[in-house]
Amino acid sequence: MEALDGNAIAGQLMEVFGGEMTTVTGRCAGCRRTWQMAELEVHTHAPGTVGRCRDCGVVLMVLVTARGVTCVHLPGLVDLGMPTAP
Amino acid sequence: MLDVPTWEGHLAGQHVDVRLTAEDGYQAQRSYSIASAPQDRSVTLTVDRLDDGEVSPYLVDVLQPGDALELRGPIGRYFVWEESLGGPLALIAGGSGVVPFRSMLRHHAAIGSAVPVRLLYSARSLPEVIFHEELVRLGAREAVDVRVALSRAWPDDWNGHRGRIDREYLREAAWPASSGPLVYVCGPTSFVEAVADALIDLGHDTDRIRTERFGATGSGLPAPSASQGGT
Ligand SMILES: Cc1cc2nc3c(=O)[nH]c(=O)nc-3n(C[C@H](O)[C@H](O)[C@H](O)COP(=O)(O)OP(=O)(O)OC[C@H]3O[C@@H](n4cnc5c(N)ncnc54)[C@H](O)[C@@H]3O)c2cc1C
Ligand SMILES: [Zn+2]
Numbered sequence: 616m617e618a619l620d621g622n623a624i625a626g627q628l629m630e631v632f633g634g635e636m637t638t639v640t641g642r643c644a645g646c647r648r649t650w651q652m653a654e655l656e657v658h659t660h661a662p663g664t665v666g667r668c669r670d671c672g673v674v675l676m677v678l679v680t681a682r683g684v685t686c687v688h689l690p691g692l693v694d695l696g697m698p699t700a701p
Numbered sequence: 702m703l704d705v706p707t708w709e710g711h712l713a714g715q716h717v718d719v720r721l722t723a724e725d726g727y728q729a730q731r732s733y734s735i736a737s738a739p740q741d742r743s744v745t746l747t748v749d750r751l752d753d754g755e756v757s758p759y760l761v762d763v764l765q766p767g768d769a770l771e772l773r774g775p776i777g778r779y780f781v782w783e784e785s786l787g788g789p790l791a792l793i794a795g796g797s798g799v800v801p802f803r804s805m806l807r808h809h810a811a812i813g814s815a816v817p818v819r820l821l822y823s824a825r826s827l828p829e830v831i832f833h834e835e836l837v838r839l840g841a842r843e844a845v846d847v848r849v850a851l852s853r854a855w856p857d858d859w860n861g862h863r864g865r866i867d868r869e870y871l872r873e874a875a876w877p878a879s880s881g882p883l884v885y886v887c888g889p890t891s892f893v894e895a896v897a898d899a900l901i902d903l904g905h906d907t908d909r910i911r912t913e914r915f916g917a918t919g920s921g922l923p924a925p926s927a928s929q930g931g932t
Contacts, residue, residue, distance in 0.1 A: 617890040617917040623732055625777045626718040637779035653779035654912070699778065 621653040624664055627678060628652065631685050634698025641695040645673035649694075703744045705772065711735055713808035714781040714801045714885070717746070717774030721756060731756045734800040734887075734913075735775060736832075738807035747831060749797035751918060780885065780913040782808070788816035791875045791884040793866065793896050795823045796918055798888025803832050805885075806839045806847075819846040821874055823866045823892070826854040848874060866892075868899040878904035883911075890914040 621628075621637055628636035637653035648670050655666040655675060666676035668691065677688040689695065720730045737745040750761040764770070782790065782805045792802040799822050809818060820840070824830045830849055840847025850862035850870065862870055876882035884905060886896045893914045900910055 618914070619890065619916050620912060620914045622716070622777055622780055622913045623916070625716075625779075626732070626773050629776060635776075635778045637777050651779055653777070 619657045621655045621657055624657055631687055632698040634700060636698050639696040639698060641692040643668040643673055643675060644691045644693050646671040705744050708744060711739055711775035712781045713738060713805040715775040715777045717772045720771040729756050736800045736803050738804050738811050740811035747800045780911055784812060784814050786883060789876050789880060789882045790816055790818040791882045792820045793886045795888025795892030798915060799831055801887055810839055815844050817844050821848050821866055823850045823852055825852050871899050872903055883909050885911050887913045888915060889918040890916055
């Protein structure tokens, strides 16, 4: 499957974070680059949804939904901003 | 065309998530850009039918006027254009990637904006050009320039670009990097990546390039994908 970007999971992020996330910034712990969430490289066909740094490939975000509950892991994301109003 | 009872309005470029639920409870969800402008009275989606797709053939062939759909949205603040963002604006579309740009151009017209905008739209052949007449009409406005490129087949008298939107064509047809344009690129992932790479190569500022990837659109088989406006 071809990779997507953070726009494709904007709805899911909105549900999880309670607000609009595509323009929220976060930094990659690997290469220190700052991204807006819309810019991440996103794979929705991995088990769960995976967001990677577009420069260095580090996994920044993993979303796994089971029985209607979504768990969020942010293994490589630092300085994540707050969601804005939806 | 959708009649959404609780719609609170959207921004040009936003999308919705459409969810289908089968009788056995199986669910599939896909995103679709909003083709209408914030000023339009109804919400319009435009779905390109992928022959081997799971959701798009249902939306195009099976869904009937009057049927209900489960929607979430409007969604997204990143791939949005508002007049305060200014320009000059370059909108670069591959295939159904033109959908959010139709919203932006209708919005631009509805507010009578003078921000210079250029749409470069790549389709495989003339019958696959979505919104053609309307785009030509919108392109007749003073500030707006619409250019359709046909990548695989074209009529003999076609006087638009023939071939892909590549680096050379971007150099000639997109605004020069030195004019600091705000660039939006949308379409199949491979198209978006190729165009974004070429723009950076031409000296465009990465912070002024916004991208939205629709994923794979087609299995690579020469299956013509019919596009149909709305539902
Ligand atoms: C933000 C956003 C906005 C969008 N806006 C629009 C829009 O306005 N209009 C529009 O038409 N589309 C839009 N899309 C694309 C849309 O969401 C769907 O992806 C598209 O309609 C295809 O869905 P489908 O279920 O028909 O196909 P799918 O079943 O998802 O298949 C898509 C393609 O991928 C291939 N594929 C599927 N599974 C695999 C696999 N495991 N391995 C390899 N290849 C595979 C299929 O062969 C097919 O060619 C948008 C996408 C995003 C992210
Ligand atoms: Zn990185």
